[in-house]
Every structure is written in C-alpha cells, then in structure tokens.
Amino acid sequence: MIRKDVLPETLKKIDFSDLWSDDLVRPVASDADMNIHCSCNIPNLDTEKRAIVNGFGDGLDITVEENRIIERPIQIQSVVQTNYKSLVELHHTINIGANAQVKIIHCDDTIGDTRSLSNNDTRIVIGEGAVVEYYKLQNINNRSGLINKTYVTMAAGSSLRTDCITLNGGHIYNHCEVRMLGAHCNLNADGLYLIDSDQRCDNYIFVQHNAPDCTSHELYKGILDDQARASFNGHVLVMDGATKTEAYQTNRNILLTDKAHVETKPFLEIYNDDVKCSHGSTVGQLDEQALFYMRSRGISERVATTMLSYAFCDEVIRTIGIPELRQAIEDMVKKRLHGELLPCGNCAIPCSTPCNGSEAHFDIDVSKL
Numbered sequence: 001m002i003r004k005d006v007l008p009e010t011l012k013k014i015d016f017s018d019l020w021s022d023d024l025v026r027p028v029a030s031d032a033d034m035n036i037h038c039s040c041n042i043p044n045l046d047t048e049k050r051a052i053v054n055g056f057g058d059g060l061d062i063t064v065e066e067n068r069i070i071e072r073p074i075q076i077q078s079v080v081q082t083n084y085k086s087l088v089e090l091h092h093t094i095n096i097g098a099n100a101q102v103k104i105i106h107c108d109d110t111i112g113d114t115r116s117l118s119n120n121d122t123r124i125v126i127g128e129g130a131v132v133e134y135y136k137l138q139n140i141n142n143r144s145g146l147i148n149k150t151y152v153t154m155a156a157g158s159s160l161r162t163d164c165i166t167l168n169g170g171h172i173y174n175h176c177e178v179r180m181l182g183a184h185c186n187l188n189a190d191g192l193y194l195i196d197s198d199q200r201c202d203n204y205i206f207v208q209h210n211a212p213d214c215t216s217h218e219l220y221k222g223i224l225d226d227q228a229r230a231s232f233n234g235h236v237l238v239m240d241g242a243t244k245t246e247a248y249q250t251n252r253n254i255l256l257t258d259k260a261h262v263e264t265k266p267f268l269e270i271y272n273d274d275v276k277c278s279h280g281s282t283v284g285q286l287d288e289q290a291l292f293y294m295r296s297r298g299i300s301e302r303v304a305t306t307m308l309s310y311a312f313c314d315e316v317i318r319t320i321g322i323p324e325l326r327q328a329i330e331d332m333v334k335k336r337l338h339g340e341l342l343p344c345g346n347c348a349i350p351c352s353t354p355c356n357g358s359e360a361h362f363d364i365d366v367s368k369l
Contacts, residue, residue, distance in 0.1 A: 066097035156182025
C-alpha cells in the first residue's frame with residue numbers, strides 16, 4: 001500500500017487530502033495497448049508517432065535531432081485504466097535539437113471511474129533556434145487527481161507555444177516552469193480550464209527571463225460552474241541584464257454561480273528598467289447586456305449562456321496551430337459547455353460532427369456581443 005508519504009515534500013503543500021486519505025496501490029507496469037480509445041484521442045489527426053502510455057514508471061524519452069523538421073505531430077497518450085485505487089507516476093524527457101521543428105500533443109486520460117492519483121513529470125530541453133508547439137490536454141474522471149509538472153529550458157533564438165486545455169477532472173494541479181537561457185527567445189503560453197460540480201483546477205506558471213530581447217505572452221482563461229474552485233498563480237522573473245524584455249500576463253475568469261470560487265495572483269519581479277511588462281486578472285460574470293440582447297432575439301437564457309461561454313474560450317482555442325487539433329478542441333469544448341442536457345437540435349454552437357446531425361442557426365449581430 002502507498003500512503004501520503006510516497007509523494008515528494010514539495011507536493012505535500014498542495015491540498016490533495018481527499019486522495020491522500022485513500023490507500024493507493026502502485027500498479028505493475030503493463031504493455032501499452034495501441035488499440036485503446038479514450039476521450040482525448042484525436043482520431044482524424046495524422047500523427048508521426050502515436051505513443052500510448054498504459055504502463056507506469058519511466059515514461060517516454062523523445063529526441064528530435066538538429067535541423068530536423070517533423071512534418072506531422074507527435075501524439076502522446078497517458079491513459080490510466082485500473083480496477084483499484086492507484087498512484088501513477090510517469091517521467092517524460094523531450095530533447096529538441098538546434099533549429100529543429102516539432103509539434104507535440106500530450107493527453108492525460110482515464111478509462112472508467114476508478115479513483116486514481118497521477119503524478120507526471122515532463123522535462124523539455126529546446127535547442128538554439130528550435131521551434132516547438134506543445135499542447136497538453138486533460139480529461140480525467142471526476143474521482144481522480146492529476147499533478148502535472150512541466151519544466152522547460154530554452155536556448156537562444158528558440159520559440160515555444162504551449163497550450164494547456166483542462167476539460168474535466170476531480171482535482172488537477174498544473175505546474176509549469178519556463179527558463180529562457182539565451183537571447184531572442186519567444187514564449188506563448190495559454191491555458192483554458194472548464195470545471196463544474198465540486199471539481200478543482202490549480203494553475204501555476206513561472207517564466208524566467210535570463211537574457212536580453214526575449215518575449216513572453218501568457219493568457220489563462222477559466223469558466224467555473226456550480227461550486228467549482230480554481231486558482232491561478234503566475235510569476236514572471238526578469239533578471240538583471242535581461243534588457244529589452246517584453247512580458248505580458250493575463251488571467252480571466254467567469255463564475256456562473258455565486259458558489260464558484262477562484263483565486264488569481266499574477267506577479268512580476270523585475271530587476272532592470274529597460275523592459276515592457278504588464279499583468280492583470282479579472283473575475284466576473286457573463287456580460288448582462290449581451291445576454292439581454294440575445295434573449296431579446298428569442299434565444300433562451302441557457303443557450304445564450306452557452307454561446308457567450310464559447311466566445312470567451314475562443315480566444316485561447318484559435319491560437320492552436322494544428323487545424324485538425326483546433327477543430328477537435330472546438331468540438332470537445334462545445335460538448336463540455338452544453339453537456340448532455342442540451343440536445344443538439346437546440347444547440348447554438350453545433351460541433352463539426354453533431355450527435356444527431358441537426359444544427360440550429362440564429363440570426364445574431366456579432367457586433368453587439
């Protein structure tokens with residue numbers, strides 16, 4: 001049996017007491033099942049490598065050689081499928097050579113509703129001049145927890161786009177650290193979390209500017225329903241000598257009920273004057289004027305809420321650089337927003353593959369939203 005003391009001391013500061021109270025068993029490693037299908041799977045995506053991690057332990061080592069351009073995305077699926085309460089630990093390493101280009105899709109998923117706690121560690125080293133897109137998708141069952149840690153180092157002239165999309169989970173903690181070690185690095189880090197019921201999602205992102213002429217843009221957005229809880233902690237550190245730095249950090253949240261709760265703490269730490277930096281956060285409800293306008297056009301309150309919620313999410317979704325993945329995320333977010341209680345025939349944001357083939361169309365003046 002594995003108890004609370006198996007987790008590293010640094011992670012004990014995170015309140016996973018609801019899971020620590022359980023006896024968690026470390027599963028025996030098993031072979032990956034290449035025929036497995038889970039909710040984060042993107043069936044229409046033509047991938048270079050589709051690696052499914054259905055065992056537990058060291059995880060994957062991925063190396064992209066210098067000057068190599070990987071045309072098709074690499075897809076990693078970490079799937080938990082057990083018949084007993086489990087502690088799952090995976091450690092991945094990704095090394096991107098100088099001037100290489102690659103797109104990676106990393107999915108965390110569970111099959112069934114068995115309780116589990118996953119502690120995943122991913123370390124990414126990006127070489128000089130490399131261009132990397134790293135997309136993290138999370139869709140686990142309501143009884144499970146996920147500790148997701150990502151550590152990135154960037155060499156001079158490299159570029160990274162990373163999106164973390166959280167669709168479901170009992171308690172998810174995302175910890176991301178990015179260190180720009182050379183000049184002229186560019187980072188775009190976005191996040192989207194959609195939670196309801198008594199779910200919880202905590203996001204922490206740390207960006208360190210060590211060299212001059214680097215830029216970072218962070219945009220995290222969340223929608224909370226019922227009594228869901230979330231937190232955002234962002235820390236941008238601009239070191240002495242990192243001149244001409246541009247760093248922008250934004251967190252926006254919508255609370256659909258008065259019982260939902262979010263804490264947001266964007267933070268800048270700057271040690272030189274020659275920079276352009278800003279940070280901000282908002283917590284509020286949907287635009288009442290937009291809701292009134294849509295209701296006046298004969299749209300029900302629920303459908304209007306769904307449409308405005310999706311418009312709020314779209315700012316993050318449209319930045320996804322893989323068209324097929326962007327379409328799949330659009331569909332998953334739409335289904336997550338309207339839920340099973342809203343039939344497709346009454347849905348104002350139809351997916352590309354509607355459940356029953358029927359679509360609804362509304363005459364809306366977008367300029368008034």
